[in-house]
Amino acid sequence: xxxxxxxxxxxxxxxxxxxxxxxxxxxxxxxxxxxxxxxxxxxxxxxxxxxxxxxxxxxxxxxxxxxxxxxxxxxxxxxxxxxxxxxxxxxxxxxxxxxxxxxxxxxxxxxxxxxxxxxxxxxxxxxxxxxxxxxxxxxxxxxxxxxxxxxxxxxxxxxxxxxxxxxxxxxxxxxxxxxxxxxxxxxxxxxxxxxxxxxxxxxxxxxxxxxxxxxxxxxxxxxxxxxxxxxxxxxxxxxxxxxxxxxxxxxxxxxxxxxxxxxxxxxxxxxxxxxxxxxxxxxxxxxxxxxxxxxxxxxxxxxxxxxxxxxxxxxxxxxxxxxxxxxxxxxxxxxxxxxxxxxxxxxxxxxxxxxxxxxxxxxxxxxxxxxxxxxxxxxxxxxxxxxxxxx
Amino acid sequence: xxxxxxxxxxxxxxxxxxxxxxxxxxxxxxxxxxxxxxxxxxxxxxxxxxxxxxxxxxxxxxxxxxxxxxxxxxxxxxxxxxxxxxxxxxxxxx
Numbered sequence: 145x146x147x148x149x150x151x152x153x154x155x156x157x158x159x160x161x162x163x164x165x166x167x168x169x170x171x172x173x174x175x176x177x178x179x180x181x182x183x184x185x186x187x188x189x190x191x192x193x194x195x196x197x198x199x200x201x202x203x204x205x206x207x208x209x210x211x212x213x214x215x216x217x218x219x220x221x222x223x224x225x226x227x228x229x230x231x232x233x234x235x236x237x238x239x240x241x242x243x244x245x246x247x248x249x250x251x252x253x254x255x256x257x258x259x260x261x262x263x264x265x266x267x268x269x270x271x272x273x274x275x276x277x278x279x280x281x282x283x284x285x286x287x288x289x290x291x292x293x294x295x296x297x298x299x300x301x302x303x304x305x306x307x308x309x310x311x312x313x314x315x316x317x318x319x320x321x322x323x324x325x326x327x328x329x330x331x332x333x334x335x336x337x338x339x340x341x342x343x344x345x346x347x348x349x350x351x352x353x354x355x356x357x358x359x360x361x362x363x364x365x366x367x368x369x370x371x372x373x374x375x376x377x378x379x380x381x382x383x384x385x386x387x388x389x390x391x392x393x394x395x396x397x398x399x400x401x402x403x404x405x406x407x408x409x410x411x412x413x414x415x416x417x418x419x420x421x422x423x424x425x426x427x428x429x430x431x432x433x434x435x436x437x438x439x440x441x442x443x444x445x446x447x448x449x450x451x452x453x454x455x456x457x458x459x460x461x462x463x464x465x466x467x468x469x470x471x472x473x474x475x476x477x478x479x480x481x482x483x484x485x486x487x488x489x490x491x492x493x494x495x496x497x498x499x500x501x502x503x504x505x506x507x508x509x510x511x512x513x514x515x516x517x518x519x520x521x522x523x524x525x526x527x528x529x530x531x532x533x534x535x
Numbered sequence: 536x537x538x539x540x541x542x543x544x545x546x547x548x549x550x551x552x553x554x555x556x557x558x559x560x561x562x563x564x565x566x567x568x569x570x571x572x573x574x575x576x577x578x579x580x581x582x583x584x585x586x587x588x589x590x591x592x593x594x595x596x597x598x599x600x601x602x603x604x605x606x607x608x609x610x611x612x613x614x615x616x617x618x619x620x621x622x623x624x625x626x627x628x629x
Contacts, residue, residue, distance in 0.1 A: 279624075280625055281624050282622070303623045303624060303625055304625045305544055305545055305625045306544045306545075307544060308543065308544045308623070310623060325593065325622075326591050326593070326622040327590045328590040328591060329591055329622065330589070330591040330621070330622060341544075341545065341625075374620075376620070385598075385618075386598060387595050387598050387599075387600070387618070387620065388598050388599055388600065389600070390600070390603055474548040474549075477576075
């Protein structure tokens, strides 16, 4: 990636700004000019994107492209440090642009208010030197990977869950890609989502900062980037582990005889079709669902039925529907005996996905009248009791 | 003698909420079979219906992917640590 650049020069202000870089032999004037000429595209201005964008702007990467379509929400602020409280409700791109301009006005910030798609990815990636994967879902991760391989752009990868993070550099000329590591995504529902699992706010700070570090190294051509190496971080144990990755000669995208040579339908590849998504979110037939209005009526009439909450104890602490009994989904199989004789049940979780799984489990165990509360406690808060906090 | 198997965060709920479990086995396949005999919920998350390791779950012996060793026939030496490394998508936007 490193190439001499004589058409650019640093102003005296820039020399002052980057002086701690300039006096290091690994960067120096030539390296700083290389950073200034570099163009980096960051997919997602969220948890991982926040530290990546802040550090790359501070470091003087000349052009930063940002792709996002979301608005800043209160629930983002514990980790998405590029955004602040006054930005809630604002587009993430506008918010990030203001912050980056304030941090370093020398950097050109280019924003793309859209979802990355198979239609727009190749054209977009073509204008950049490398791509940062700061996304939060499998379809977009496979899309970013494949587009990077096809366009020959390094993919600086990071991913997080609760207290654990992963980082690597994929799709360099001779290195492995994401599909060499994981040829196929998990089917929907088999892996808990971040919304279910939560994440330590600092974790994307650690992993995103690793991604920014790798981006700078790849741009400068210094050190040993995480190519062919998979870094795993456990914040609870404060331990980094490194696993070996190999380029798979049979990889469908970057192997010797690739079968995927253009972008595909990644939602379909990940088993997400519009029908399947609807099924996953409601999980059961309409007749098997109760509405929050029906629940309210039955509670007001003091009807005899069991309202079972299958969320985690931490979530129960935040808010609960009066009269509900807590058995977390993971404990349900071993605690079925507690439900003996309680056939008439309404099951709820936060939004209806986990309780859908619980209903299936209960029906298999013979509880034929178990029904799912549509929309979960979030629907209850929206439509019945807005005094409860949403999370 | 048992081998340590490191359980990743998303799968701990199926392994009695433990981050490390121990099992015996001369090969990786034997070890995983013994482990899933004890923690039956893990089986569904590691294996497909027809008994193949799922392609979004990688198994490492120390720092090597068993796909590049002898897969499930990979022999285990005393002191080897086995890690289960599933793909994780989170970026903290959701």
